[in-house]
Amino acid sequence: MAQTYDDRKIVKAYRDLAREVVKREDLYRLMDQSALQEQTQHWLQKFQEREITERDRIYIFALVREAARRVVGLEAVMVQLIGAFVLGDGKIAEMKTGEGKTLVSLFVMYIEILRGNKVHLVTANEYLAKRDREEIGRVLEYLGLSVGLNVSGLDKEQKQAIYKADVIYGTAAEFGFDYLRDNMVRQTEDKVQTSLDFVLIDEADSILIDEARTPLLISDRKEEDLTLYGVADTLVRTMLTDDYEVEEKKRFVWLHDAGIEKAQRFWDIDSLYAEEHQPLHRITTLLLRAHFLMHKDKDYVVLDGEVLIIDPHTGRALPGRRFNDGLHQAIEAKEGVEVREESRTLATITVQNYFRMYKKLSGMTGTAKTEEEEFRHIYNMDVVVIPTHLRVNRVDNADEVFYTREQKGEAIVREVSWLYERGQPILIGTSSIKSNEWVSELLLKAGIPHQVLNAKNHEQEAEIIARAGKRGMVTLATNMAGRGTDIKLDKGVYTLGGLAVIGTERHESRRIDLQLMGRSGRRGDPGFSKFILSLDDELVDHFDNKRWESYIRRMKRKYNFDDKPVHSRKVHQLVIEAQKRLEGSNYDIRKDLLAYDEVIDIQRKKVYEERDRLLGIDKLGAFSERILREVAEDVFSEREPDLDARYAKMGELLGGTKFPYSFDQVTLMSQEEAIEALIFWHRKQRTKFPTGTINQIEKEVYLNLLDQMWVMHLDQMVQLREGIHLRAYGQQDPLVMYQKEGAELFTNFQDRYHFYFAHALLELDPEGLVLG
Known part of the structure; x- marks a missing residue:
């Protein structure tokens, strides 16, 4: 994105600071390594007592710049220093691909360590984490700091050693899973993750927005009748369009009256919505979603008899990941592959809610400005566009829009043929595997050799990308090639105009289009980009606007037989408006989902705080007695008008215990007498146990109950969420009802x-205790 007026003002202020850093480039040049390490230790002590000033930052950056020059041979240029100042102030720095974001990260990590913070650097995958740790980590170690690499598959001792480091590289998932696992331990000393002080996120828009809703799950197997998925698939295949309605934008599907009647006849029940038939309602809804909302070769791909999720933002298959809450099983039934066991969630958190727990965040990416409102609203972070070091020499041509998909296909072949004959390398971007394969067919018919990259052959990605910049090479790729890929050009290609990028569809987000365009014209290289679209494209098709629909129909009737692009500013405006509308719609969906997620997030924090408080207590006498008294006050409450209900609760509490009073005796006591008798007897029983033993037993019992019932509560919250949107038909706000009923479920969970x-x-019996 281009800089705004505010960006230019901010960058000007930072540029003045960056100039001061460059002026001091000789200041540390004569110092040897030990002297630089001494300076680091001096600052570490100094900044425990006072804040870092602007003047301090200039000297700190000058030292880091000198260390990077020595260790990795890279000397930070002005725009990189500007980017570092932006990150240091907790903002997102938008820096074009190839501008050296990895080096920029070094400055902000070093200064945050001097502030006394633990630093986590999050990358898109473990390969990048390892690469950056080896390159930039060497500079930090040269300055006397410790650097760790947080990867999966390590044991507790290895993890604890890693978290002692000053800077830790890793993926969002691994840091998130460490947090969840820490909140399942039985002893405080088994925790691995230290304080969440500062996190620097590479590809921030991908992780904080695109991946933000992805739940991190720790799960085990759930006992379930898997044959029901196949049975429900049979039912859904009989559904006609009058039986159901689909809200594609909001990702909802529901049954009309005719569909409800059909489902009730099929399952042989009176009401699909009766409480005892909730499992049948749930599985019917899951199959409806699988058939009418989840699309093969767009949302998922079937490879070797297995359903693999496709990341909508990167186009990559995600082996090992499964849609949760039964949706993956529903898709497996739809596709006729083996239906595998559903998992039961033991602990979960979204990436979004995990990162919001850090005291300070900053991020860097090539595309973030279009989502600045979202970054501000959710993370309280501004986006600053950093100017490029070298001028961008890519020529971005205006979109060509055709009336039909067929005309668009012919135009793509014409454009590719012309560029191919010149020998210019071409990258063709598509939004899905389906359109990827369609364009490939067109090129094969035209006799244009090409290589294909999509989720079905992702294992060949490195080889395909390595060849993509060669003379005469045509590469057809989904948005897998849009982010984080570096296409290096052959020398002879520069005179031909560099890499030509042809987009065959506008995506739902401008960021993905900009990432695709950004593969060309990197670091001052020449380049070319153009999008060839049609009025049949999915983006336009989903644009729900009656005025535009009638206009498009008129245009098609009038000009459909012409193979020239549409020469109408109105149509080009339509494409821009459709994209902006979809971006806004997707943002609203993410905001809505965040509001629902915040309900469970508040509950999770309360549960984890309770666990931490218990883990920190060695003597549980007062803790146990307090809970026993609270429960007894409720059970023996004289305010309960229903005597049968009151006696049932008494029986449930005292049944199977050796309480020395009979049930009849207890019923004749006042509330206060019953409570004091119970507490007195509990204290007496406790003294019969060895002190350390009774404390350990009570702690284990409490944690077991808390963890088991938390898992059951999470399952209840999932079921509540799945059906809550139906409340809208009763003139109720689904979110308000979810918050209200979710709070009631949580109170019930705590009480139980x-x-x-x-x-x-x-029930604890000192006589039955076996010591040894």
């Missing part, structure tokens, strides 16, 4: 595990 803990305390 406290009750079972109180019952377990009364």
